[in-house]
Amino acid sequence: MSxxxxxxxxxxxxxxxxxxxxxxxxxxxxxxFALARRSFRGKALVQALVALPMxxxxxxxxxxxxxxxxxxxxxxxxxxxxxxxxxxxxxxxxLVRGCEQAFAEVDPRYEQVxxxxxxxxxxxxxxxxxxxxxxxxxYGALLAFTRALGEFGATAIVAGIIPGRTETLALGxxxxxxxxxxxxxxxxCIASFALALVAMLAAEGWLRRGRA
Amino acid sequence: xxxxATRIRARLRRSGFTLDVDVGWSERVAVLFGPSGAGKTxxxxxxxxxxxxxxxxxxxxxxxxxxxxxGVRVPVHERRLGWVPxxxxxxxxxxxxGNLRLGLARAGGDGAQLRRAVEVLELGGxxxxxxxxxxxxxxxxxxxxxxxxxxxxxxxxxxxxxxxDLPLRARVLPFLLxxxxxxxxxMLVITHDPDEAIVLGEIAIVLDxxxxxxxxxxxxxxxxxxxxxxxxxxxxxxxxxxxxTAARDGGAEVETAxxxxxxxxxxxxxxxxxxxGVRAEDxxxxxxxxxxxSARNVLPARVARLExxxxxxxxxxxxxxxxxxxxxxxxxxxxxxxxxxxxxxxxKAQAIRRLA
Amino acid sequence: xxxxxxxxxAWLALLQGARAEEVVASVAASLRAPSTEIVRRFEAEHPGxxxxxxxxxxxxxxxxxxxxxxxxxxxAAxxxxxxxxASKGLLLEGSVVPFAGNRLVVVRPDTxxxxxxxxxxxxxxxxxxxxxxxxxxxxxxxxREWLARRGILADLADRIVVTANAPATLxxxxxxxxxxxIVYATDARVAKRARVAFDIPDAEQPRIRYVGALTHRAGxxxxxxxxxxxxxGAAILEAAGFRAAP
Numbered sequence: 001m002s003x004x005x006x007x008x009x010x011x012x013x014x015x016x017x018x019x020x021x022x023x024x025x026x027x028x029x030x031x032x033f034a035l036a037r038r039s040f041r042g043k044a045l046v047q048a049l050v051a052l053p054m055x056x057x058x059x060x061x062x063x064x065x066x067x068x069x070x071x072x073x074x075x076x077x078x079x080x081x082x083x084x085x086x087x088x089x090x091x092x093x094x095l096v097r098g099c100e101q102a103f104a105e106v107d108p109r110y111e112q113v114x115x116x117x118x119x120x121x122x123x124x125x126x127x128x129x130x131x132x133x134x135x136x137x138x139y140g141a142l143l144a145f146t147r148a149l150g151e152f153g154a155t156a157i158v159a160g161i162i163p164g165r166t167e168t169l170a171l172g173x174x175x176x177x178x179x180x181x182x183x184x185x186x187x188x189c190i191a192s193f194a195l196a197l198v199a200m201l202a203a204e205g206w207l208r209r210g211r212a
Numbered sequence: 213x214x215x216x217a218t219r220i221r222a223r224l225r226r227s228g229f230t231l232d233v234d235v236g237w238s239e240r241v242a243v244l245f246g247p248s249g250a251g252k253t254x255x256x257x258x259x260x261x262x263x264x265x266x267x268x269x270x271x272x273x274x275x276x277x278x279x280x281x282x283g284v285r286v287p288v289h290e291r292r293l294g295w296v297p298x299x300x301x302x303x304x305x306x307x308x309x310g311n312l313r314l315g316l317a318r319a320g321g322d323g324a325q326l327r328r329a330v331e332v333l334e335l336g337g338x339x340x341x342x343x344x345x346x347x348x349x350x351x352x353x354x355x356x357x358x359x360x361x362x363x364x365x366x367x368x369x370x371x372x373x374x375x376x377d378l379p380l381r382a383r384v385l386p387f388l389l390x391x392x393x394x395x396x397x398x399m400l401v402i403t404h405d406p407d408e409a410i411v412l413g414e415i416a417i418v419l420d421x422x423x424x425x426x427x428x429x430x431x432x433x434x435x436x437x438x439x440x441x442x443x444x445x446x447x448x449x450x451x452x453x454x455x456x457t458a459a460r461d462g463g464a465e466v467e468t469a470x471x472x473x474x475x476x477x478x479x480x481x482x483x484x485x486x487x488x489g490v491r492a493e494d495x496x497x498x499x500x501x502x503x504x505x506s507a508r509n510v511l512p513a514r515v516a517r518l519e520x521x522x523x524x525x526x527x528x529x530x531x532x533x534x535x536x537x538x539x540x541x542x543x544x545x546x547x548x549x550x551x552x553x554x555x556x557x558x559x560k561a562q563a564i565r566r567l568a
Numbered sequence: 569x570x571x572x573x574x575x576x577x578a579w580l581a582l583l584q585g586a587r588a589e590e591v592v593a594s595v596a597a598s599l600r601a602p603s604t605e606i607v608r609r610f611e612a613e614h615p616g617x618x619x620x621x622x623x624x625x626x627x628x629x630x631x632x633x634x635x636x637x638x639x640x641x642x643x644a645a646x647x648x649x650x651x652x653x654a655s656k657g658l659l660l661e662g663s664v665v666p667f668a669g670n671r672l673v674v675v676r677p678d679t680x681x682x683x684x685x686x687x688x689x690x691x692x693x694x695x696x697x698x699x700x701x702x703x704x705x706x707x708x709x710x711x712r713e714w715l716a717r718r719g720i721l722a723d724l725a726d727r728i729v730v731t732a733n734a735p736a737t738l739x740x741x742x743x744x745x746x747x748x749x750i751v752y753a754t755d756a757r758v759a760k761r762a763r764v765a766f767d768i769p770d771a772e773q774p775r776i777r778y779v780g781a782l783t784h785r786a787g788x789x790x791x792x793x794x795x796x797x798x799x800x801g802a803a804i805l806e807a808a809g810f811r812a813a814p
Contacts, residue, residue, distance in 0.1 A: 118318025164620035180739025
């Protein structure tokens with residue numbers, strides 16, 4: 001077969017998922033913190049909007065992104081950045097929720113004490129809230145990363161299936177099944193199973209280690 | 213540092229509870245006293261500025277921190293108030309030293325405040341410890357040092373000893389007294405323990421159900437008519453300051469400045485100063501010379517006055533030191549107690565607790 | 569915090585990624601088998617060039633190109649898909665060239681006991697499922713053309729299992745999901761668990777023409793590749809069972 005080697009597909013999948021997660025992390029951390037700590041007008045609406053990509057059909061999310069990047073004239077459709085954009089959109093709710101929960105579990109008392117010690121809002125966030133929520137935030141990030149590894153619907157629309165450029169494991173499985181090449185599809189399935197397993201083990205291990 | 217006047221007004225509504233306090237004092241060390249649920253913590257947090265929905269006017273030791281009328285509301289992190297919350301709230305992700313250094317965020321500079329706090333609270337050996345490994349008493353000392361390291365203009369302590377058992381309290385209280393006496397900071401200390409109120413405070417503010425019911429010198433105000441209804445929740449106490457004179461009967465003999473002698477349990481070095489507490493209900497009264505008793509302390513005294521509360525009578529006594537005993541109305545009647553009557557006060561050595 | 573500190577580094581590392589001179593080509597799925605050799609030979613002759621081939625039904629590939637996929641070379645199994653792009657001005661003028669032909673055969677699973685020796689056997693009731701791609705897919709279009717010519721398309725209409733493209737049609741038979749299928753002779757040659765039931769006579773064969781074209785994105789590598797397919801590639805295609813373009 002002339003297809004991209006399994007290793008390259010796996011590497012691309014990891015790269016897309018990692019970049020998406022890293023891009024998302026700062027935004028999700030700040031938004032999660034705001035949602036956990038502040039009450040503001042329209043909070044319910046924000047929460048609903050944040051959750052939306054999780055409940056919409058991924059294909060619809062993909063189409064929305066494709067239309068948006070076309071309108072904005074961003075040249076990322078059919079590139080691996082398109083796959084990143086799709087993963088960002090689909091994983092956003094997961095990570096924001098994860099961060100919100102992580103911060104909600106931090107006793108606000110610690111932040112109040114930090115404030116009483118003279119730390120302003122930013123320093124109190126960086127030196128107290130964030131380190132205390134670290135475990136939950138990273139767990140959320142690992143979950144989002146794992147979700148990104150398997151993202152298909154939105155990615156197929158935004159990034160297309162271009163071997164060696166945008167073909168992630170999920171897309172590769174799909175295109176091989178489409179071509180009736182079940183053997184090759186199965187090989188990719190095993191790779192993505194292994195990847196997901198390792199990521200989930202890492203997440204659970206991290207959770208346990210942090211708790212000890 | 214001389215303390216300026218303090219004036220605090222706070223109105224704050226919580227579900228089923230309203231805090232409505234308007235109080236002022238000029239003493240340096242005030243204790244906020246009252247049963248649990250009186251609103252003490254809410255009051256302290258309002259002074260800190262944690263409750264944005266509170267209607268508050270805060271002028272602490274001469275510094276104006278909050279006055280809606282003049283549009284003043286100093287943010288929490290600029291109030292310079294050293295706060296030790298009830299549960300101490302040490303940062304679990306930092307070692308002891310990290311906790312103390314976070315206190316330097318404001319003090320900055322050479323950390324002189326920090327070194328002084330470490331020295332006064334004897335924390336030198338604990339700096340590299342994880343806060344999870346600390347005992348209850350150590351936690352409170354670290355929390356206190358952290359507050360001190362931040363170079364506060366005043367200390368706000370919320371039940372600093374409440375989470376400790378009695379022996380531990382006796383070990384931590386001296387540190388609290390050192391902080392009070394050596395650092396000279398204005399302090400506002402919450403307690404529901406009369407011992408602590410009397411030992412620590414120059415003035416007591418008694419809070420119940422969200423309002424101030426009395427203010428005044430702790431010794432007087434705690435026995436005052438207004439506070440009596442709270443006595444059940446509080447457990448009235450006699451607090452005696454004395455100096456050890458000699459070992460005796462496996463215990464020690466102490467003598468107060470006015471010559472009252474008592475036998476207490478435990479060993480004391482001669483000359484050592486102690487604060488002792490005896491519950492009012494642990495004092496027995498006898499009319500006439502009592503016979504042979506197992507109790508080690510039998511003190512001649514005179515009834516100063518009687519006070520009736522509920523089914524009980526509080527008997528204020530002069531035994532060299534002022535004492536208060538609590539007896540039933542029937543007992544007071546049978547003994548024919550009245551002002552000026554001579555009695556003997558009987559106290560078991562075991563009933564005398566060492567406070568500090 | 570240390571854990572978070574290494575993130576920016578990971579970031580940079582991920583953004584790195586050396587890139588050779590890559591050529592993206594959309595290739596009809598039925599060309600998948602010989603393309604391994606074509607790519608190997610082409611890349612050997614053009615050091616530094618790297619081919620990225622996306623396989624699929626030609627009509628779908630055309631839709632992707634229309635949607636903006638960054639494709640430089642298009643190798644289609646029919647003329648219609650290419651004509652559609654050309655009419656929208658998406659192809660380089662004069663770049664459209666036919667380069668191969670093919671034939672249809674009827675295949676059946678290895679193990680089946682059904683009698684299947686001539687076109688009329690296809691309509692027997694025991695044959696319940698016939699695998700074919702949709703009408704838009706070149707193979708689907710060619711096969712229906714032949715079935716219609718034989719007058720049996722209507723009889724089979726409700727027995728057709730629709731597949732995605734040519735190789736998937738063969739796979740449906742190999743996996744036992746269909747009792748028979750009409751596929752390209754070149755795909756039938758590489759079948760493992762299916763065999764040819766009967767051949768279709770030349771006189772009835774539809775005119776199957778593979779056409780190549782360049783898009784406006786095409787660079788020198790893309791031009792070289794299309795030239796290679798027409799030139800040295802012809803022998804490889806022939807060896808795989810393809811005919812000359814009709």
